[in-house]
Structure formats: structure tokens, C-alpha cells
Amino acid sequence: MSEDYAFKPEERPLFAGSPFSPAHPVGRRLAYFAVGMVLAVTSTFGNALTTVNSGSVAGPLGLYAAEATALPAIYVAINASANLSLVKARAQFGIPEVTGFLLGLYALAGLIPFGFASVWAAVLVRAASGLAAAALITLGIYYLMQALPPKAKPLGAVIGMGLSQLGTPLARLVPVDVLVDNGLWGLHALEVALALFALALILALPLPPSEKSRAFAPRDYVTIILATTGLLLFCQVIGQGRTLWWSDTPWLGGALATAIALLVAAFLNETGRRDPLVHFEWIGTWGILRFAAVALVMRLALAEQSYGAVGLLTLGGLNNDQLRTLFVVVVIAMLLGIVVAALTLSERRLPWQVLAAALIIAAGAWWDSNATTLTRPAQLILSQALIGFGTTLFVGPALLYGFLRMIQRGGDHLVSFVVTFSITQNVGGLMGSALLGSLQTVWARNASNALAADMLASDPQVAARISGGGAALAPVLADPVQRAAQGSGLLAQALAREAAVIAFNDTFRFVAMLALTTAAFIFANIVVARYREKSNDRS
Structure with a gap:
């Protein structure tokens, strides 16, 4: 030009x-x-x-x-x-x-x-x-x-x-x-x-x-330093809490306490400013809190694909190189979601698009909840395609919905909106993996205990399974006592795999219910908004 x-x-x-x-x-x-x-x-x-x-x-x-x-x-x-x-x-x-x-x-x-x-x-x-x-x-x-x-x-x-x-x-x-x-x-x-x-x-x-x-104003730098440091610590707690385990690692508690103190200090630095970097009074309004909550919960649900489905397949011994066909289909489904979101876009349809995305994600998660130890990528193609489609059907309209609300308040609220949306999507994704991973771990332990309680050494089927596992090692292990111990170990490994799959299925059902609850909340807000419009028209 x-x-x-x-x-x-x-x-x-x-x-x-x-x-x-x-x-x-x-x-x-x-x-x-x-x-x-x-x-x-x-x-x-x-x-x-x-x-x-x-x-x-x-x-x-x-x-x-x-x-x-x-x-x-x-x-x-x-x-x-x-x-x-x-x-x-x-x-x-x-x-x-x-x-x-x-x-x-x-x-x-x-x-x-x-x-x-x-x-x-x-x-x-x-x-x-x-x-x-x-x-x-x-x-x-x-x-x-x-x-x-x-x-x-x-x-x-x-x-x-x-x-x-x-x-x-x-x-x-x-x-x-x-x-x-x-x-x-x-x-x-x-x-x-x-x-x-x-x-x-x-x-x-x-x-x-x-x-x-x-x-930039001088106090902006104070907020930026405090908030960035606080988020770094907070994300480290979320990211490593599931793997190190929340209650077993003392430094996680110290890091979380420090993160909260830094974020509160950033909030206090912004309070009372004539021209704040972040307008917390606007973020605290019902409309923006509702928007942020829906965006955060949906991002939590979307962790079903990045943690749940991949975790289930990894449990079966698969790696990324064996998941290519599955994710080629997911990419195609995401592109289709972008096309549908673009073709159906209008300001009045934005809540309906997010509602549809929540229902589609719920359907995909529920479809996965019947997995077994024999489940492979071919059985997850349709469900993961649905979740991929729902992801791109949701994220663009959600961004635009919040952006339009920000425009109504003025351009000085741009930082506040962009930061709010970015945190719900980025930190929300990390929180989703941490939440689903923690639930799956706890539920796997519970399922393992329940299965083990029903497996008595006097049960003929249990004895036969232990004997069969030991017999398979007979060519390399002559001692019958060691063969019996190895057979018990193989049975314990099989039990742990079954318990993990049961926990993944419970996690998928949890995601489905979370998405359905979000859809119900969005629908209720649509109904209330329509009722208020009609009331205003009559008056």
C-alpha cells in the first residue's frame, strides 16, 4: 500500500x-x-x-x-x-x-x-x-x-x-x-x-x-510483575500437583500461598487507580463473571481429549506415532467446526453456538465412557471428532461474545477482556488436565481396592489365573514358588489396568455431566434474556 x-x-x-x-x-x-x-x-x-x-x-x-x-x-x-x-x-x-x-x-x-x-x-x-x-x-x-x-x-x-x-x-x-x-x-x-x-x-x-x-503508566509495571510471577507459581502448582501429588509435596503449598499473595497484591495495586490496567470492577459484574465461568468450565471439559482419551490409549501401550489417523480425523473435524461457526455466526446466535458446542462435547465424552482395555484409536474416532468439532465451534464464538461485551464498555477495557479470556483458556486447560488427572488417579485407587476385595486366593478362578500366569514363565523360571509369585504379580498388573480403565470411564462421564450442566446453564440464561426482551417490548 x-x-x-x-x-x-x-x-x-x-x-x-x-x-x-x-x-x-x-x-x-x-x-x-x-x-x-x-x-x-x-x-x-x-x-x-x-x-x-x-x-x-x-x-x-x-x-x-x-x-x-x-x-x-x-x-x-x-x-x-x-x-x-x-x-x-x-x-x-x-x-x-x-x-x-x-x-x-x-x-x-x-x-x-x-x-x-x-x-x-x-x-x-x-x-x-x-x-x-x-x-x-x-x-x-x-x-x-x-x-x-x-x-x-x-x-x-x-x-x-x-x-x-x-x-x-x-x-x-x-x-x-x-x-x-x-x-x-x-x-x-x-x-x-x-x-x-x-x-x-x-x-x-x-x-x-x-x-x-x-x-504504559509506571504502576502498570508493578501489576505486570506481580501478576506474572503469581501466575508462574500458580501454574507450576497446577501443572505438577497431579504428578507429584498435592498432599505429598510440601513446596506446592508454599508456592500456592505465595502465588495467592502476589495475585492479591496485583489486585490491590489496581484498586482505586484512575486509569487501571485491569478493570476488576467490570470483570466482577455478573455478565462477565458468567462469561468467564462458562469459558473456564468448557476449557476444563475439553481436557477430555488432551488428557482423557490420550491417557486411555497410552495405558494400552500406544504412543503418538500410533495415533496419527485419529488426530488427522480430529484436525478435519476442527476445520469443519470453524466452517460451521463462521457460516452460522450472528450476534444473536452466539449463545446458541456455545450451547451446541457444549452438547456435542458432552455426547463425545459420554461415547468414550464405555471403553475397555482393548479400546484402540479406531473406537475413539467418532467421539474425538465430536470433541474436536465442539472445540472450534465453541472457542471462536466465545471470544466474539466477550469482545462485543467489552466494546459496549469502551476500548480502555480491552486489556481486561483479553487477559480474562486468555486466563480462562490457557490456565483453564492446565487446570482441566490437573482436575481430570487427579480424579482419575483417585477413582483408579478406589476401583483397584474394590476389585481386589473380591479376589480371594481361595477362589478357583483366581487360583487358575495365578497358575496360568506362572505356567507361562515355566521355560525361564524353574522355581515353582517364584512362578507363583510372578503369576500373582501379573494378575495385580491386570487388575491395575482394569481399575485405571474404569476410572477413565468415570472421568469421561464426569466430563459429559460437566458439559451438560454448562449447556443447561447457558440455555437458562437464553430463556431469561428472551423473557426480559419480551417484558421490555410490552412495557
Whole structure:
């Protein structure tokens, strides 16, 4: 676009830091759309490579599998808190400058492990990835909006947020051997390549300019530091609590107490400010609390796919390389969900779209609740496709619903909205895995105790099972006493597997009930809103 182009009043951005929206020729629109799609998908793909392969990543870093869960938690905390500063940074310095800087930082961080492979290098990469992802999601949405006519621009948010959900299933399609080649060089090379590729795209096809304004106030930095540190500690507690176990690890309690104190201090710093960074009085209104609660609970339910289904299949001895067909179908279902959300989008239909997504997710979770130890990916294709479809049908409309509520209050509430939505989705996803994992662990113990109580040594079937297990070892184990002990051990392992599957089924039913309860709540709010509209019309 020519530098001397005079922008029309209707082409001005809604917020400082957002780009102007001039009319573009068809070719440029298509280019903006293509770049926007790539940026949206790329935003979460790099970190997802680590998250879905945390067990494989742990070994080269010299970590236990439980310790490796700290890495995704760092990403979540940084990503969730990044918008405290990024929204104002874009307004003060400009979109290309901020995003280009963060992508460069991400690429440089990704190069460090090539020369200095260590846990701290991995931590730095995850933190840089969280910052870059927060910038790329927003940038991808802006690119998509440039490709659309004025009345259709809200579709950019729906499509962009939907595409950002593809990172996890796409990461499961990458062969594990490629990532762990020569330590973790494959993983780091992919992340660096993604960052540089995204940077090349935005340099080759820049957005229209944006209006800049002085945005930061001194007390903003206090809130940013307190909230970011608090979220880092809080996410570490959530991320590692399930694996280290909540009541067995004293430092988790200390970290949680410190996190709460820091977050309360951030809240107190914002209270009474004339121009606060975060408008807590608006977040505390019934409408926004209701929006945040629905968004959080839905994200908890969506952990059924990332933890529940994958956990069940992992229990059967499968790894990511054996789940490719399943997740190819999930990706296709997610793309279909984006298309349906875009085609049915309207302000009045937004609650109905979220309601439909909740019911679809409930159906998929309930379908999974009849799993057995013989369940394999082929039996989960339909249910996981439903959950994938529900994911993208939900997230875009949910973002747009909250955004419209924010517009009604003014652009100075943008940080408050973006941070609220980011926390419900990022921290909510981490909380979902922690909640479902903890419930599954407790229920597995209960099921194991119940099954063991019915297995008496005097029972002929139990004795036959122990004898059969020992007989299978007769060629390599001559001592009959040791064969009997090994047979008992094999029976105990089979019992533990059955108990774990029973617990997973209970977890799937819990997710289904959670989604159904959310759907009922949304429907009740729709009915109340319609009743109030009719009452106002009559009056």
C-alpha cells in the first residue's frame, strides 16, 4: 500500500495499536487470508510439540517425567499473562515492531540449546514461546480481518481462534524420532524454523499502519510483575500437583500461598487507580463473571481429549506415532467446526453456538465412557471428532461474545477482556488436565481396592489365573514358588489396568455431566434474556 495513501474515517482502527482497514484488491486479500491462517496455526504449534511429547523430552534434559510437566506450565503462565503488557505495547510501539521483536527473541532462544543444552535453556525457550504465541494469535486475527469486508470482519476472530486450536492435534502427527534426534535438535530446529518463517511472512506482507499512543503508566509495571510471577507459581502448582501429588509435596503449598499473595497484591495495586490496567470492577459484574465461568468450565471439559482419551490409549501401550489417523480425523473435524461457526455466526446466535458446542462435547465424552482395555484409536474416532468439532465451534464464538461485551464498555477495557479470556483458556486447560488427572488417579485407587476385595486366593478362578500366569514363565523360571509369585504379580498388573480403565470411564462421564450442566446453564440464561426482551417490548 502506498505510503501517501489517505485513510478514510471508516478505515480507522477501533483501538490504538490495531491496523487501519482500507479496501484491498482481491489478490492482496487472499494473501492476507493465507498469512493469517499460517500465523494462527503456528502460534500454538511450537509449544504443542513439547507438550504432547513431554515424556520423550524429559530424558534428553535429564528430567523425570513429573519434572518435565514444569515446561508446559511455564508456557501457560507466560502466555496467559503476556497480554497484560502486549496490548499496551502494541499501542505504544506498533504491531510489526512488537511481534517482530518477540519472534526474533523466540528464534534466538531456540538457538541456545544447540550450544548450551540444559533445563534452563528449555525454560527460556518455553517462556519465549509463550510470549510469541500471545502475539501471533492476535496478529493472525488481524491478518484475517484485513482479508474480509467490513461487515464480515468478526469472522476473522472466529477463524483465527479456531485455527489456533489445531496446534495440539497437528503436533501429534510429527514423528517422535524427528524431534528427539541428536538429543532434542529436531525439536529446537522446528521451533526456530517456525519463528523465522512467521517473521518472514509478516515482513513480506506487512499490515497497514496503526495509530500509536503513549500507553504504559509506571504502576502498570508493578501489576505486570506481580501478576506474572503469581501466575508462574500458580501454574507450576497446577501443572505438577497431579504428578507429584498435592498432599505429598510440601513446596506446592508454599508456592500456592505465595502465588495467592502476589495475585492479591496485583489486585490491590489496581484498586482505586484512575486509569487501571485491569478493570476488576467490570470483570466482577455478573455478565462477565458468567462469561468467564462458562469459558473456564468448557476449557476444563475439553481436557477430555488432551488428557482423557490420550491417557486411555497410552495405558494400552500406544504412543503418538500410533495415533496419527485419529488426530488427522480430529484436525478435519476442527476445520469443519470453524466452517460451521463462521457460516452460522450472528450476534444473536452466539449463545446458541456455545450451547451446541457444549452438547456435542458432552455426547463425545459420554461415547468414550464405555471403553475397555482393548479400546484402540479406531473406537475413539467418532467421539474425538465430536470433541474436536465442539472445540472450534465453541472457542471462536466465545471470544466474539466477550469482545462485543467489552466494546459496549469502551476500548480502555480491552486489556481486561483479553487477559480474562486468555486466563480462562490457557490456565483453564492446565487446570482441566490437573482436575481430570487427579480424579482419575483417585477413582483408579478406589476401583483397584474394590476389585481386589473380591479376589480371594481361595477362589478357583483366581487360583487358575495365578497358575496360568506362572505356567507361562515355566521355560525361564524353574522355581515353582517364584512362578507363583510372578503369576500373582501379573494378575495385580491386570487388575491395575482394569481399575485405571474404569476410572477413565468415570472421568469421561464426569466430563459429559460437566458439559451438560454448562449447556443447561447457558440455555437458562437464553430463556431469561428472551423473557426480559419480551417484558421490555410490552412495557
